[in-house]
Amino acid sequence: MMNAIEVHNISKSYGKVTALDDVSFSVGRGEVFGLIGPDGAGKSSMFRILCTLLEPERGTATVDGYDTVRQMKEIRRRVGYMPGRFSLYQDLTVLENLEFFATLFGTTVAAGYDSIKAIYSQIERFHDRKAGALSGGMKQKLALSCALVHSPSVLFLDEPTTGVDPVSRKELWDMLETLKERGITIVAATPYLDEVRRCERVAFLDHGHLRGIDTPDTILDRFADIFNPPGIEHGKTTGAADENVIEVQHLVKAFGDFRAVDDISFSVKRGEIFGFLGANGAGKTTAMHILTGLNQPSGGTGTVMGYDIRTQYEQIKKRIGYMSQKFSLYEDLTVAENIRLYAGIYGMKGKEIARRTDELLQRLQFSEHKHDLVSSLPLGWKQKLAFSVSIFHEPGIVFLDEPTGGVDPATRRQFWELIYDAAARGITVFVTTHYMDEAEYCDRISIMVDGKISALGTPGELKRRFRQPDMDHVFTHLARQATRNSD
Amino acid sequence: MKHFISFIQKESRHILRDRRTMLILFGMPVVLMLIFGFAITNDVKNVRTVVVTSQADHLTRQAIDRLAVSEYFDITATVGTSQEAERLIRSQRADMAIVFGKDFASKKSGLQFIVDASDPNMAQQWTTYATQTIVNPQLSTVNSKMLYNPQMKSAYNFVPAIMGVLLMLICAMMTSISIVREKEKGTMEVLLVSPVRPLTIIIAKTVPYLVLALVILVSILLMARYVLDVPLSGSVVWIIAVSILYILLALSLGLLISNISNSQHMALLLSAMVLLMPAVMLSGMLFPIESMPPVLQWLSAVIPPRYYIEAMRKLMIMGVGIGEVVREVIILFIMTALLLAVSLARFKTRLE
Numbered sequence: 068m069m070n071a072i073e074v075h076n077i078s079k080s081y082g083k084v085t086a087l088d089d090v091s092f093s094v095g096r097g098e099v100f101g102l103i104g105p106d107g108a109g110k111s112s113m114f115r116i117l118c119t120l121l122e123p124e125r126g127t128a129t130v131d132g133y134d135t136v137r138q139m140k141e142i143r144r145r146v147g148y149m150p151g152r153f154s155l156y157q158d159l160t161v162l163e164n165l166e167f168f169a170t171l172f173g174t175t176v177a178a179g180y181d182s183i184k185a186i187y188s189q190i191e192r193f194h195d196r197k198a199g200a201l202s203g204g205m206k207q208k209l210a211l212s213c214a215l216v217h218s219p220s221v222l223f224l225d226e227p228t229t230g231v232d233p234v235s236r237k238e239l240w241d242m243l244e245t246l247k248e249r250g251i252t253i254v255a256a257t258p259y260l261d262e263v264r265r266c267e268r269v270a271f272l273d274h275g276h277l278r279g280i281d282t283p284d285t286i287l288d289r290f291a292d293i294f295n296p297p298g299i300e301h302g303k304t305t306g307a308a309d310e311n312v313i314e315v316q317h318l319v320k321a322f323g324d325f326r327a328v329d330d331i332s333f334s335v336k337r338g339e340i341f342g343f344l345g346a347n348g349a350g351k352t353t354a355m356h357i358l359t360g361l362n363q364p365s366g367g368t369g370t371v372m373g374y375d376i377r378t379q380y381e382q383i384k385k386r387i388g389y390m391s392q393k394f395s396l397y398e399d400l401t402v403a404e405n406i407r408l409y410a411g412i413y414g415m416k417g418k419e420i421a422r423r424t425d426e427l428l429q430r431l432q433f434s435e436h437k438h439d440l441v442s443s444l445p446l447g448w449k450q451k452l453a454f455s456v457s458i459f460h461e462p463g464i465v466f467l468d469e470p471t472g473g474v475d476p477a478t479r480r481q482f483w484e485l486i487y488d489a490a491a492r493g494i495t496v497f498v499t500t501h502y503m504d505e506a507e508y509c510d511r512i513s514i515m516v517d518g519k520i521s522a523l524g525t526p527g528e529l530k531r532r533f534r535q536p537d538m539d540h541v542f543t544h545l546a547r548q549a550t551r552n553s554d
Numbered sequence: 555m556k557h558f559i560s561f562i563q564k565e566s567r568h569i570l571r572d573r574r575t576m577l578i579l580f581g582m583p584v585v586l587m588l589i590f591g592f593a594i595t596n597d598v599k600n601v602r603t604v605v606v607t608s609q610a611d612h613l614t615r616q617a618i619d620r621l622a623v624s625e626y627f628d629i630t631a632t633v634g635t636s637q638e639a640e641r642l643i644r645s646q647r648a649d650m651a652i653v654f655g656k657d658f659a660s661k662k663s664g665l666q667f668i669v670d671a672s673d674p675n676m677a678q679q680w681t682t683y684a685t686q687t688i689v690n691p692q693l694s695t696v697n698s699k700m701l702y703n704p705q706m707k708s709a710y711n712f713v714p715a716i717m718g719v720l721l722m723l724i725c726a727m728m729t730s731i732s733i734v735r736e737k738e739k740g741t742m743e744v745l746l747v748s749p750v751r752p753l754t755i756i757i758a759k760t761v762p763y764l765v766l767a768l769v770i771l772v773s774i775l776l777m778a779r780y781v782l783d784v785p786l787s788g789s790v791v792w793i794i795a796v797s798i799l800y801i802l803l804a805l806s807l808g809l810l811i812s813n814i815s816n817s818q819h820m821a822l823l824l825s826a827m828v829l830l831m832p833a834v835m836l837s838g839m840l841f842p843i844e845s846m847p848p849v850l851q852w853l854s855a856v857i858p859p860r861y862y863i864e865a866m867r868k869l870m871i872m873g874v875g876i877g878e879v880v881r882e883v884i885i886l887f888i889m890t891a892l893l894l895a896v897s898l899a900r901f902k903t904r905l906e
Binding site: 115118119120121122140143144146148149150151152154155156157158159163166167168170171172173213214 | 556557560561563564567568571572739740741743744745746747748749750904
């Protein structure tokens with residue numbers, strides 16, 4: 068039987084940058100095939116070539132027996148494609164989006180209903196809600212429904228689960244397995260190891276080179292230094308560990324009838340690494356905004372660094388650092404200019420900034436890139452740099468909002484070394500993440516479900532209490548109890 | 555066809571749900587028309603005038619009366635010497651002085667204007683108006699007759715110009731932004747991977763804006779006719795037909811801009827700077843093309859609004875037939891065809 072996808076000696080470069088260098092592989096019909104590799108490995112370029120969006124410089128590829136360059140139209144009729152960003156119209160409703168994409172592919176929702184029923188039935192009751200008002204997990208289900216409504220024979224998923232919580236991710240992969248039963252070939256890229264393991268075979272791309280194709284376990288073992296780096300030793304901080312830097316009692320934030328944060332109480336000690344977990348829409352970001360003074364609570368009391376979150380937020384802002392996945396550094400400024408800017412905002416003196424900048428860049432082994440534009444750096448470096456900048460003014464606490472989204476395990480591990488460094492210097496770290504291996508790195512964890520904290524303790528305690536083997540299972544166990552379904 | 559309709563439906567929903575943009579799109583023409591129609595005018599009205607005379611003969615009296623009853627001039631003072639009048643102008647209490655000499659009545663000489671010429675164009679107009687008002691029509695050798703716009707209302711001039719600039723801005727800016735937005739949000743990738751022909755995507759994208767532009771065109775025409783009293787002397791059918799040609803031209807420009815730009819703010823900047831500025835400065839809207847230096851005149855020859863505004867002036871104000879605007883229509887047509895060809899050729903069915 069003919070293979071669903073054949074790739075022969077494909078090369079592609081953008082100017083001086085080589086995205087793909089002589090890559091060949093084939094994917095059998097009905098196979099679930101993974102494309103894995105660090106950021107900038109060439110995965111997206113490969114997807115675009117297979118979807119006929121890009122022309123390769125050398126080499127040929129066929130999808131479903133059709134050539135990607137010459138038989139573009141045939142391929143475009145037969146594939147479903149879900150790019151990393153949710154390719155939905157935010158101002159159209161769920162049903163309008165679905166109807167639009169159905170017509171686009173020459174079918175109707177009614178005709179394609181059987182092929183999307185398993186997925187779409189989960190969001191069907193929100194059919195007249197705007198896509199922009201859905202939670203990450205639901206947007207993803209809708210995007211997948213839109214990509215499947217014309218019953219494609221090959222489905223391309225380019226990192227479909229970035230920024231989606233573990234429970235929704237598991238559901239998505241359960242659905243993909245049902246598609247496989249219907250004979251649909253699936254090619255997916257993912258940074259999550261649990262998702263990699265659900266593929267039948269994976270290809271590991273690294274800087275445009277194909278380093279290996281095999282079963283997930285073989286690849287993960289062979290390149291264990293990249294995918295499964297040894298855990299990091301966390302030297303316990305010595306400082307005055309009993310002093311609370313964050314104390315919150317009965318905190319409530321309501322938007323109309325909706326209680327985004329519903330009566331939460333907790334405290335964080337100095338030098339602690341506090342993991343703040345929860346599914347999309349559980350209320351993490353709102354709680355974090357209140358603690359950082361960006362938002363006022365509707366009820367309850369709290370102090371950060373000894374200052375009242377209701378009245379003294381100006382004092383708080385001076386003593387904390389903040390880094391989010393969405394906004395970290397100015398892409399069109401150089402590394403040094405970004406540091407200068409942030410240090411200046413926090414009132415540091417010019418001389419001190421210059422000295423500390425050189426120190427920092429040396430420590431990160433980054434000195435040669437001092438005058439490079441941030442936009443030219445790989446994502447992992449940007450994140451490390453953004454973190455270093457957020458603690459450049461030596462704040463008492465640093466808040467990290469999903470700091471490592473979309474990065475490979477080795478880079479994330481390096482990032483966590485920086486976090487441990489900061490904690491050892493007495494900086495308290497308050498971090499949200501969707502990666503459960505990162506949750507294991509934290510000193511203590513709180514898990515939010517539907518606006519309330521449903522578990523709080525060290526990773527060891529939580530695993531014992533809920534009798535689960537790892538944090539991933541603990542999280543899934545708790546988050547499945549959620550009744551709230553959107554942001 | 556089904557693709558096409560569902561595309562138009564989707565595009566219209568985008569437009570209709572964006573309330574703020576809708577408000578601006580419909581508010582802007584109304585506000586601009588009202589501002590240009592009522593607030594900003596070059597019309598001569600209520601000029602503060604000082605009369606200098608020591609005589610009280612019949613002819614001088616008559617001249618002063620004519621000034622006083624005209625709505626152009628307000629006689630604020632009557633003084634004896636021209637020095638006094640000049641002092642009044644310098645102290646900002648009068649705009650011009652009219653000095654009647656001793657022998658004014660005998661027609662030998664004896665009329666002098668002292669004018670605040672800090673705005674030279676207005677000063678020029680005041681003197682012209684004053685001359686015409688004072689000079690006795692029966693005795694005068696010069697007799698001017700204002701064709702098409704006997705009251706010399708500036709609205710006659712501005713309405714076609716506003717139409718030219720607004721339609722260009724709305725069509726080019728809105729289409730280019732709506733296409734670039736899909737590029738930015740990543741939805742364009744999915745559209746391209748679908749079996750729909752790129753040409754269908756493009757045409758469907760522009761149809762709702764064509765309709766929107768027509769609605770705006772009609773509301774401008776209605777306002778011009780019933781609020782600003784601008785006559786629609788020519789055939790309304792031809793006015794609308796030429797406008798549709800111009801709207802198509804603007805839409806093609808929008809497509810071209812969307813091909814060049816990769817972000818919404820780039821598209822916005824391009825349409826604002828590259829389209830709006832020349833349209834306002836070089837189309838003859840504010841400054842007469844004939845008095846521009848040659849280089850700018852050549853430049854203005856490639857500015858589409860120039861020909862549209864010219865055609866509209868002829869059709870709306872002069873009321874001539876379509877035969878008189880053939881040149882403008884042909885130029886607009888060639889421009890449209892060129893732009894459309896370039897932007898369709900440049901539209902990519904793949905990514906870079």
